[in-house]
Amino acid sequence: xxxIAAESELQYPHSRKAETVTKLFxxxxxxxxxxxxxxxxVLSLTPRIPDEGTxxxxxxxxxxxxxxxxxxxxxxxxxWPREEIRTALSAVGIPEGLRAEVLSWxxxxxxxxxx
Numbered sequence: 625x626x627x628i629a630a631e632s633e634l635q636y637p638h639s640r641k642a643e644t645v646t647k648l649f650x651x652x653x654x655x656x657x658x659x660x661x662x663x664x665x666v667l668s669l670t671p672r673i674p675d676e677g678t679x680x681x682x683x684x685x686x687x688x689x690x691x692x693x694x695x696x697x698x699x700x701x702x703x704w705p706r707e708e709i710r711t712a713l714s715a716v717g718i719p720e721g722l723r724a725e726v727l728s729w730x731x732x733x734x735x736x737x738x739x
Contacts, residue, residue, distance in 0.1 A: 688724030
């Protein structure tokens, strides 16, 4: 994957989209015109089957990030009543004052299920 130096999930988010990542072979700098300054690697990616609820979680995440520097609950109000959002946040264990950027993908899946 182009331009990624470290293999942590935060710096390598593409790994969540693939079930398996297999290194096929290296490609030397002289195989490019003009010659590259780095060694390249060809990978094979096998797609991951989306988790149940992925579409709903993407909707919740999109609404949560729709307004920068706003609390999650404010972003979700365009789709659900405030009381319904409060109930879902409480059921999942998310404080009302949090912003979308502090939540994990798994938390968005759980919240989407509660909504």
